[in-house]
Every structure is written in structure tokens, then in C-alpha cells.
Amino acid sequence: MGQKRRIVVCAGAGCFSCNSAETLSTLQRLVKERGVETQVDIVPAGCMGACQRGPLVQLPNDDILLQGVGPQEAAAVLDQVLGGPAAPAELKLYSAREPDAPDAHFFQKQQKIVLENCGRINPESLDEYIAVGGYQALHRMLSEMTREAVVAEIKKSGLRGRGGAGYPTGLKWETVAKMVNEQKYVICNADEGDPGAFMDRSVLEGDPHRVLEGMAIAGYAVGANKGFVYVRAEYPLAIKRLELAIKGARREGLLGREIFRTSFSFDVEIRIGAGAFVCGEETALIASIEGRRGQPRPRPPYPAESGLWGKPTLINNVETFANIAPILTKGGEWFSAIGTPKNAGTKVFALAGKIRNTGLIEVPMGITLREIIFDIGGGIPGGRRFKAVQTGGPSGGCIPEAHLDTHVDYESLQTLGSIMGSGGFIVMDDTSCMVDVARFFMEFCMDESCGKCVPCRVGTKHMHDLLAKICAGHATMGDLALLEELAPMVKATSLCGLGMTAPNPLISTLRYFRDEYAAHIRDRRCPAGVCSMDAVEALR
Amino acid sequence: MSAPLTFDDPRVKRVTREMKLYDRRPDALIQILHIVQEIFGYLPEMVLRLVAKELRVPASRVYGVSTFYHYFSLKARGDHQCLVCMGTACYVKGAGKILDQLQKAFGVRPGEVTPDGKLGLAQARCLGACGLAPAVVYDEEILARVDPAKIAATVQEKLRGS
Ligand SMILES: Cc1cc2nc3c(=O)[nH]c(=O)nc-3n(C[C@H](O)[C@H](O)[C@H](O)COP(=O)(O)O)c2cc1C
Ligand code: SF4
Ligand code: SF4
Ligand code: FES
Ligand code: FES
Numbered sequence: 001m002g003q004k005r006r007i008v009v010c011a012g013a014g015c016f017s018c019n020s021a022e023t024l025s026t027l028q029r030l031v032k033e034r035g036v037e038t039q040v041d042i043v044p045a046g047c048m049g050a051c052q053r054g055p056l057v058q059l060p061n062d063d064i065l066l067q068g069v070g071p072q073e074a075a076a077v078l079d080q081v082l083g084g085p086a087a088p089a090e091l092k093l094y095s096a097r098e099p100d101a102p103d104a105h106f107f108q109k110q111q112k113i114v115l116e117n118c119g120r121i122n123p124e125s126l127d128e129y130i131a132v133g134g135y136q137a138l139h140r141m142l143s144e145m146t147r148e149a150v151v152a153e154i155k156k157s158g159l160r161g162r163g164g165a166g167y168p169t170g171l172k173w174e175t176v177a178k179m180v181n182e183q184k185y186v187i188c189n190a191d192e193g194d195p196g197a198f199m200d201r202s203v204l205e206g207d208p209h210r211v212l213e214g215m216a217i218a219g220y221a222v223g224a225n226k227g228f229v230y231v232r233a234e235y236p237l238a239i240k241r242l243e244l245a246i247k248g249a250r251r252e253g254l255l256g257r258e259i260f261r262t263s264f265s266f267d268v269e270i271r272i273g274a275g276a277f278v279c280g281e282e283t284a285l286i287a288s289i290e291g292r293r294g295q296p297r298p299r300p301p302y303p304a305e306s307g308l309w310g311k312p313t314l315i316n317n318v319e320t321f322a323n324i325a326p327i328l329t330k331g332g333e334w335f336s337a338i339g340t341p342k343n344a345g346t347k348v349f350a351l352a353g354k355i356r357n358t359g360l361i362e363v364p365m366g367i368t369l370r371e372i373i374f375d376i377g378g379g380i381p382g383g384r385r386f387k388a389v390q391t392g393g394p395s396g397g398c399i400p401e402a403h404l405d406t407h408v409d410y411e412s413l414q415t416l417g418s419i420m421g422s423g424g425f426i427v428m429d430d431t432s433c434m435v436d437v438a439r440f441f442m443e444f445c446m447d448e449s450c451g452k453c454v455p456c457r458v459g460t461k462h463m464h465d466l467l468a469k470i471c472a473g474h475a476t477m478g479d480l481a482l483l484e485e486l487a488p489m490v491k492a493t494s495l496c497g498l499g500m501t502a503p504n505p506l507i508s509t510l511r512y513f514r515d516e517y518a519a520h521i522r523d524r525r526c527p528a529g530v531c532s533m534d535a536v537e538a539l540r
Numbered sequence: 541m542s543a544p545l546t547f548d549d550p551r552v553k554r555v556t557r558e559m560k561l562y563d564r565r566p567d568a569l570i571q572i573l574h575i576v577q578e579i580f581g582y583l584p585e586m587v588l589r590l591v592a593k594e595l596r597v598p599a600s601r602v603y604g605v606s607t608f609y610h611y612f613s614l615k616a617r618g619d620h621q622c623l624v625c626m627g628t629a630c631y632v633k634g635a636g637k638i639l640d641q642l643q644k645a646f647g648v649r650p651g652e653v654t655p656d657g658k659l660g661l662a663q664a665r666c667l668g669a670c671g672l673a674p675a676v677v678y679d680e681e682i683l684a685r686v687d688p689a690k691i692a693a694t695v696q697e698k699l700r701g702s
Contacts (some may be wrong), residue, residue, distance in 0.1 A: 014671050017682035051671035193664035195627030233611050234667055272574055274609030291569035293608040352629035352670035359671050426628050440631055
């Protein structure tokens, strides 16, 4: 890349839909027309984070980020890079040289490990991944480290699974590594079923090789020669870039037989999900890869002992795998020093809902909710008031203003009756009704219940109908009591995580917003004005 | 359009070819169904029977899998598809109103197709484009930050334009 200046255009899903493709092609055309191909490179990249301001364009040396760059603005942008006049001021979103600018907090409080290449390199180019140090960790490990040493390094890092439950990754690897079996598998869980979450999507679209490298390292560590990525069908761009990455890596001998001429072989195949939330659950996911209905089964045995086709199987989340290469490059100790003692590293969050800066962020664990929502997220738009933030998707909870100074880590969120989940952050203002939100999540869980066990199948429907009754203004306090009785019962007796967590949004809204329930029942009034009390909703 | 499918149909042949690529492995069932749906827009019964036979899995299992997953449809889809995201981020930003408007304007419910077969309406659980909420996908195109008051007109226009 040498002396050439790079103009990087965001080609993430968000910017794509604001037509960044046209910005990209216009810039490429202008470069040709002006005959400056030797001076400037126009490069597409993955999500840069501030999706709402798209199409985003990054100027050379990473120090200037431009927003809303349509094809009309392309000429001005190119002029600036070639040393001409600066592009119009309103295009500028951020400049590293102006740390006091109004939007600077969005970037300053972030720390990028998982997303360090995302938005910087062309995800469709293996060369660019290698140029930023890609596949070096794999190479070094294969030539210098024993399997045990790799597992030890991951254990030392303190990394915990980013798919929701936060299980220590090193321990899981160790369990699979210790199993004696000639055939083992590695699975990357890219189902990302939580509505309101798009972290895994962005990583796959922005830096697919990072995930493949993490999987290959895992394969070596646990003794597997075959990996699967289970991706949702709703993510066509991620699937396409992942396919390209797999082909490229195979061509260069970074996947496949005898990688780096060692005795280690590892190949990866893609499996496309078909739209069932429960397939994110590991045993259901395995059933789905085997070509069956995605229904969970009781654990133990855990997949680590008996997984895909009955063989020991390691399942980790996309973001978990994306953390692996940097840990091996910089060492477990380096990683464990980031974040908090029990919650090492960073976490990627997807900010959405009623928040000024929607988009993708990566922050050290232990940052407060307030910092995320107000400093990075820019607060609530339209002069409205913050009401609650929903974390953890349909199995999470709603956290009110009083707890905004809570530190974000697995345990603290749990204490508040919510969870970290995969990292969706949906911010709600005073126009959201918390009873309606609880009903919405219950409807989701009811629809997504696989139907295998009675508490979940019948319980979610029953709770949903009671919530709908409250929203319609027909409920009594007796109905509320029934809900409070049902919720812990479904939690305690369901077979898999879906049913076990389905009551969480209900429980957490009851805990913090009980007065809203009371207003619906006693006064037949929706304080937020969302529920229309007169409409006798047909109870399904 | 509704002439019965035959084994000579080039689309059916393509499905057969794809099954060969997967060595007719029974565990490829879901991947094959994806291909069938991509080719036909839905899962025609005749093709499902062919798939069951070739992969040597019981027809009941093919049917069970086809109905378990939301992504698969056993009914023909419209010529164009309007998919409204009803995920959390879109919901708190008014996706419910968007769905209402479309239902009213086109007289279809989610999962149905207009009588002329032109437009199918469906809901998604989350498109993973939550930063653009509320989001709607018209055919392949993501419409970002959709205004409920304008969506019906936008879709009308697109239907007329095509
Ligand atoms: C209903 C349900 C849905 C889940 N969905 C996902 C998902 O979309 N992505 C994911 O990585 N894990 C999901 N999980 C968690 C997985 O079962 C599993 O714990 C995880 O993939 C392990 O990876 P990790 O240790 O890297 O977190 C889900 C669990 C349940 C119960
Ligand atoms: S008995 Fe009930 S749970 Fe079992 S298959 Fe029949 S309907 Fe389903
Ligand atoms: S808890 Fe729900 S989703 Fe899980 S196995 Fe039971 S019915 Fe299926
Ligand atoms: S998609 Fe461009 S910034 Fe997120
Ligand atoms: S909630 Fe609609 S795109 Fe995620």
C-alpha cells in the first residue's frame, strides 16, 4: 500500500442501504478520470460504527471520518485528499486532531479489539487482512505452541463467551481438548437471534477472516479438523463475505490440509439457518446442522462431550472467536488487564431504539450504562426523557434510570434482573409503555417456542394472553397475581434457555414499573399512551 | 404460471444437480430447502417429495423441517415481497404502525399475498439492521427509517415502477 492514500468507504449493511455503493463507485470513477490511480486507493470496508450517519468515509491516516457522503460529495472528498480545499464542514463527523468536538465522545470512550479491523480493511481481501497481521497468530501457534499452551493462554486471558451466558472460554476449550475421540468439531454460533442485536453480523461482514482464524486456532487447541459456521439466512451479505473468505483462505493454504505445512488440517463449512430463534441454543443448533428440526435436548451431556453427530464439539459465539487471535498475539495477560478482574476484555454492543447515535460500539467491560447511553450514544433525541434500556434481548430485562450508574458486566446486570446477553442495547424513552414492551417480548417467545416442553409452550401463551388483557384494559389484580405465579414456574421448569428466560422481561418490568401495570389495571389508562384501552384485542 | 411441475422443468433439474453436489446427504436437507426456495420462491410439494426420495429421508421429516423454520414457505409468494421488521428496535420506533398501514392499503395480512399475486406481506423478527429502525425490506432492498405515513405510497410506487 506504500505511499498511496486510502479513502475507505463503509460497505456495511447500514451504509449499503444508504447507498454507499454509489459513493464507492463514484469515487472509483473520479480517480480514473483524473488519472490519480497511483496516488489514491478507494477501498470498501465493514461497519465503522456510526451507522446512522452513513454513508461514512474515512480519510487517510484514520484521523478524519466523514458522514453522509453521497455521490454528489465524492468530488469534494477526493479534492481534500489530493491536497485541495477541505470538504464541506458539515460532512465532518470526527477528527482525531479535535478531541473536544461534540461527537468525540462516541469514539473516545471506545476501545477496539474485536472491531479493530472492522471499517479499516476490505473484508473481501485476504491480502489486506494479512497486511494488518492476520493469520500470524495461527502461524506462530502452529510453529511454536503446544495445544495445551494455547488452552492455557486462553484461560489466562479470562475471556468469557460472548454469546450470552459468559461461560469461561478457556475452560470450555479444555473440556473439549481432554475428550478422547479421533473426530471432534468446532462450531461458530452466528445465529444472532436476539432482535435488536447486530454485532455478530457486523463482525462477519467487516472482518470474516478474523473469525476463521479464531476457529482454526480453536480447532488446533481442542483437536478438531472440521468447523461449521451456522449463520442466519437473514444475513446474505455476511454469508457472501464469509464464503469469499473461506475460498481465499483455502486457496492460500490457510484452511484445508496441512496448514502452514504442519500436520494440522482444518476446514470450515457454512450452514445457513432458517429463521428459528431457538436454533441459537447450542443443542438446537446442532440438530439443525444435522438437518433436523431445531429442538433443544436436555443437557448433560453437553456438546463438549457429545455434540454434532455425537462427537465432542466446541461451540462459541462469533465475537468470542474474534477475540482469539489478538489474545494469542498479545498474550493472555494483556487481555486480562482490560476491563474488570472478573470480566476481562471489551464487549461489542449494538445501540438502537430512541438514542441519538445508533450503531455499533466496542467498550471495555465495566463501563457504566450512563456512559454508553449518554456519552457514546449521545442521549435521547427529540427532547424526550430516558425511560429504560433493554439489554439481553427477549431473555433480558429493562433497566430504569435509577440504575444507570451500574457497571456493565455479567454479574451486575444479573443483579438488576437483566443480562448481558449477546449485546443488544435498546433504549426507550417516555413514549414506550413497559407493559406493552413486556407483552411484545412474550409474544416473541410464544411464537419462537419450539413446543417441545409444556411449561414453555403453554406458559408463554398464557402469560402473553394475560399481558394482552392488561394492555387492553380488561385485567384484574387477580390476573397480575396469576402472572406473578406463572413467571417463576415457567422459569424453573422449562427445558432450555428460551423458556427459562422468557419471563425475564415481565419480571423486570414488574419490578421497576409496577405503577404502570397498576395504571393499566385500576385506572384503565396507559400512561405512555401506547395501549388503546377500548380496542378489545382478540385474545388468541 | 400454474402449469404442474415436471421432472423436465429446468428448475427441478437444478435442484437435482444441487443435491448431487451435497452427495445426497440427509443432513443437507435444510441447505437443499434453501436452494429450492431460492429457485421457486417457496417449497412446492412436488419438489419436496423429490427431495425426500433423493436424500432418503421420510416425507414426514421433510414436511416437519419445512414447517418448523419460519424462513420456509409452503405457499407461493407474491411477485414482490414486503418484509416488515417487527424486532424490538423497530417495534419501539413504530413498526406496528407500518404493518397496520400496509395491511390497510393492500388489504393483506402478514403471511398473505394480494389477490392479484403481486405483493406478499410478511414480518421479520429482526433484520440485524437495527440502527436503521424501523426497517422494511422490499424485495432485496432495505428501506431505512421508514415513515409509517409514507410507506404505503412508497410501495405503491415501487409496484407501479416494476
Ligand atoms: C434460546 C437461546 C438462543 C441463543 N441464541 C444464541 C445466539 O444467537 N448466538 C450465540 O452465540 N449464542 C446463543 N445462545 C447461547 C448458546 O447456546 C451458547 O451458549 C453459545 O453459543 C456459546 O458460545 P460462547 O461460550 O462463546 O458464548 C442462545 C441460547 C439460548 C438458550
Ligand atoms: S402430545 Fe402434545 S407435545 Fe406431544 S407431539 Fe402431540 S401436541 Fe406435541
Ligand atoms: S423451553 Fe421452549 S424452546 Fe426450549 S425446549 Fe422447551 S418448548 Fe422448546
Ligand atoms: S454500516 Fe456503515 S457505519 Fe455501520
Ligand atoms: S429490530 Fe428491526 S432490524 Fe433489528
